Amino acid sequence: MKTNDVILQFTAKLVFFIIFLFSVHIFMAGHYTPGGGFVGGLLAASAIVLLILAFDLKTVQAGFPINYRIMTAIGLVLALGTAAFPMFDGKPFFTHYFDYFDLPFFGKTSLHTAMLFDAGVFLVVVGVTMTIIQSIGEDE
Template identity: 40%
Template sequence: MTTLITKTITKICLPLVILFSISLLLAGHNNPGGGFIGGVMFASVIALTYVAFGLKYIKSFFNPDWGNWFGFGLLLAALTAFSAIAFSHNFFRSAVEFVHLPFFGEIELVSAGLFDIGVYFVVIGGLLSIFKNVGDDE
């Protein structure tokens, strides 16, 4: 049983930490951050929610199969790594494209960003699958 203070702080932290983890993910190919640390941040706040509210309460309205998240991330990361070979480049070569969008200006699209998204989902799926399986054991 957790306190009201813990539950309230968890409700406040949940959206803020998720937004911060996405920020780390998107900045990762040029700045400190990336898919791994963004995924750890996301998994940690979901784990905090599990601890604060209990696994049964969370499963009543939010019960994804974290193994599918892991599989999707692994597939995306592998496809990104091998896609360069299809274009006669070295394994894992990153491609960069600059695109002009109205209201945003010029943005940089990097294939390493797709790899980071794959890592993000692998970390989230792996950590939360382990956490959920350990928490389910009664």
């Protein structure tokens, strides 16, 4: 199904970046305030879906040549790895590490291993959502 809606296509190209940046913002906000990997991942996936609606599956796939199934697997490995790491340290599963660091440019920043876990969740959510949408959309 090839659509040729100029207004939608032009807007989608712009709005894609806005949604994607907002999803990154939400992901980062999950540090101490509401937000996080799941919502962020859903937003990122919806940004891609918007592109698919405006163009079509093949064009978008050529633009982002990502294998979403592999992306899901990487996300799972990242999440499980973060959760399982404390086991080698003799601490209970899922124990997180956090501290404040003085980074150049950012200044005093708090870093938390929960963010790695959330990044895994982000990847899994985008991967799974896109896999589902692809598997429905492919037949048309």
